[in-house]
Amino acid sequence: MxxxxxxKIQKRIEELKKRMNYDANDLEYETHLHIMRDLQQILDNSGKKNT
Structure with a gap:
């Protein structure tokens, strides 16, 4: 990759982490958490393929 x-993916993860602090709605929090995990998995998997 x-x-x-x-x-860009790492920046997006950091933005989501910051937003999670301000989003009191459980659904928004869970949505951000899910997106963060998906993006982190993409980064992790791309590192494995490059080695």
């Missing part, structure tokens, strides 16, 4: 794409 290109470094630029990895950086």
């Amino acid at each position: 290109a470094d630029e794409i990895r950086q």
Whole structure:
């Protein structure tokens, strides 16, 4: 995976972490958490394929 794409995904994960602190609605929190986990899994899996 290109470094630029990895950086964009990591930036999005960080943005979601910040938003989770402000979103009191359980559904929004769970949605952000799910998206973060999916994005992190993409990063993790791309690292495995490159090695």
